[in-house]
Amino acid sequence: MATATARASTPRAAAAPPSPRALSRRRRARAPRRAVPARARVATTDEDASASRRPCATLRDARATSAPLADALGDGPDAVPDGPAVFALLLRGDSGDGDDDVAYVGASKRAREAIAAAARSLACSSSELRVARASLPKASRKPALRAAAAAWIAELGRVPSGNAAEDEAEAGGAGGGGGVEEGARERPTRRGRKATMADVARVVISADATKALCEDGFVVLDDVLPLEFFAAARKACEALKADGKMEALGQDGRDDLVGVLDAAALPRGGSAYGGVTPLAELLLAIPDALRARAGGSGGEDDKENGRFKGVTKKKTTAAEETRARLKTATPPPRLMLANYPGSGARYVSHLDNDPNDPGHLEGEIGSRACDRAVTAIVYMNDGWEESRGGCLRIVRRSENGGGASGAVDVAPSEGRLVLFDCRRVPHEVLPAHHTRWAMTAWIND
Ligand SMILES: O=C(O)CCC(=O)C(=O)O
Numbered sequence: 001m002a003t004a005t006a007r008a009s010t011p012r013a014a015a016a017p018p019s020p021r022a023l024s025r026r027r028r029a030r031a032p033r034r035a036v037p038a039r040a041r042v043a044t045t046d047e048d049a050s051a052s053r054r055p056c057a058t059l060r061d062a063r064a065t066s067a068p069l070a071d072a073l074g075d076g077p078d079a080v081p082d083g084p085a086v087f088a089l090l091l092r093g094d095s096g097d098g099d100d101d102v103a104y105v106g107a108s109k110r111a112r113e114a115i116a117a118a119a120r121s122l123a124c125s126s127s128e129l130r131v132a133r134a135s136l137p138k139a140s141r142k143p144a145l146r147a148a149a150a151a152w153i154a155e156l157g158r159v160p161s162g163n164a165a166e167d168e169a170e171a172g173g174a175g176g177g178g179g180v181e182e183g184a185r186e187r188p189t190r191r192g193r194k195a196t197m198a199d200v201a202r203v204v205i206s207a208d209a210t211k212a213l214c215e216d217g218f219v220v221l222d223d224v225l226p227l228e229f230f231a232a233a234r235k236a237c238e239a240l241k242a243d244g245k246m247e248a249l250g251q252d253g254r255d256d257l258v259g260v261l262d263a264a265a266l267p268r269g270g271s272a273y274g275g276v277t278p279l280a281e282l283l284l285a286i287p288d289a290l291r292a293r294a295g296g297s298g299g300e301d302d303k304e305n306g307r308f309k310g311v312t313k314k315k316t317t318a319a320e321e322t323r324a325r326l327k328t329a330t331p332p333p334r335l336m337l338a339n340y341p342g343s344g345a346r347y348v349s350h351l352d353n354d355p356n357d358p359g360h361l362e363g364e365i366g367s368r369a370c371d372r373a374v375t376a377i378v379y380m381n382d383g384w385e386e387s388r389g390g391c392l393r394i395v396r397r398s399e400n401g402g403g404a405s406g407a408v409d410v411a412p413s414e415g416r417l418v419l420f421d422c423r424r425v426p427h428e429v430l431p432a433h434h435t436r437w438a439m440t441a442w443i444n445d
C-alpha cells in the first residue's frame with residue numbers, strides 16, 4: 001500500500017479519471033438479489049455524531065487562547081477541567097518571535113491527566129510549554145477522541161515530533177494502547193515532519209475502531225479530515241460531473257452516477273479535479289493501517305504476486321473472520337465516486353462481495369467483486385439533515401443468537417468515514433432527496 005500512497009503523492013498528469021465503462025460492464029450484471037426486510041431502527045449514528053462532531057474549536061482558534069502549562073494544570077481561571085478535550089502542547093519557539101511550535105496533539109476523556117503525561121514525555125522544561133485546548137462533548141468515545149486529534153494534526157499539516165516519537169514507540173512493540181509512552185523522551189525537534197495521509201489513517205484507524213469493525217462488522221468514524229478538504233472535494237466532484245465524467249451504470253436497483261479514479265494517477269493538487277485527491281489518498285492509506293492494527297503481515301517482502309501470503313486464517317466467529325481479512329488488506333487499483341442526484345435516487349439492499357451475484361468473479365484481479373474485503377466510504381455532504389433521506393442503512397445480523405441485530409441508518413454527513421465487511425454486511429442507500437456525494441474504496445484481502 002505504501003507504494004500506492006507514494007505514487008499517488010508524486011506529481012501526476014492533470015488527469016480526468018478514466019471512463020467508468022469497464023466498471024459499468026462488470027457491474028451491470030450484478031443486480032443485488034437479496035431484499036433485506038425493513039427492520040426496526042435500533043440506533044442512529046447521528047447520536048454518536050453529535051457527540052463526536054468536530055472539536056468546538058480549530059487548532060488555530062485554540063492556539064489563540066493557549067495558556068502556560070502550569071496555569072493549565074493549576075486551579076486558576078486557565079485551569080483545564082478534567083473532562084474530554086482535544087489538546088496541543090506548544091513548545092516555545094527558538095526564534096523569539098513568539099511563534100510556538102506544536103510538539104504534541106492528543107485527545108482524552110481525562111484531559112488534565114493526559115496533558116500532564118504528554119508534557120512529561122516531551123522531556124523539555126515544563127516552563128517552555130503552553131497548552132491549547134478545546135472541550136469535547138461529555139459522551140465522546142475513543143473513536144471520536146482519536147478523530148478530533150487527527151483533525152488537528154491534519155490542520156497542522158505535519159505530525160508533531162511528540163506524536164512521531166509515540167508512533168515509533170508503538171511500532172517498536174510497546175502495544176497499541178494509545179497512551180503517551182514513557183520512553184519517548186528525546187527532546188522534540190522544532191518542526192516534526194510533514195503529515196501524510198498514512199499518518200492520518202494511523203490515527204483514525206485506532207485499535208478501538210478496528211475492534212468495532214471486527215465485532216460489529218462495521219464502524220462509523222467522524223471528522224476524519226478538516227472540513228476544508230471536503231469542500232474542495234465537492235467542488236472537484238461537481239466539476240467532474242459538469243464535464244460529463246460521471247455515468248449511470250444502468251444497473252437495476254441503483255440510481256447513482258459513478259466516476260472512477262485511478263489510484264496510480266490521481267488528479268494533481270491544484271488541478272480542476274485535484275480536490276478529490278486527499279480523500280482518495282486517505283482511503284488508499286487505510287489498508288496499511290488496518291493491517292497494522294489487525295497484526296497482519298509487514299512489508300512488500302511478505303507479498304507474492306502483489307498479494308500477502310502465508311497468513312493463517314483461523315475462522316470461527318464472524319469477528320475472527322473479519323480480523324483475518326484485515327491482516328491481508330491491500331488497497332484497490334481504483335476508487336469510485338458516486339453521486340445520487342436527489343429525487344429519491346437509491347441503491348437497493350445488497351452485499352458488496354456476494355458469491356450469488358452473477359458478475360462476482362468478473363474483471364481484473366484486484367478489481368473483482370470477489371476481491372473485496374472491506375468497503376471504505378467517505379461522505380462529502382455538508383449540512384445533511386434527516387429530510388434529505390439518503391442514509392446508508394446497514395443491517396446487523398446477530399451471530400449464533402448473540403450480538404446486536406437490526407438496522408442502523410448512517411447519515412452521509414461531511415467528514416464521515418464508514419468501514420464495513422463486504423461479505424458480512426447487507427446495506428442499502430435509502431432514497432436521497434438531495435444531491436449526495438461519496439467516495440468508495442473496496443479494500444482487497
Ligand atoms: O454510498 C453509500 O453509502 C453506499 C453505496 C453502495 O452501497 C455501493 O456503491 O455499493
Ligand SMILES: [Fe+2]
Nearest residue numbers: 350351352427
Ligand atoms: Fe454497496
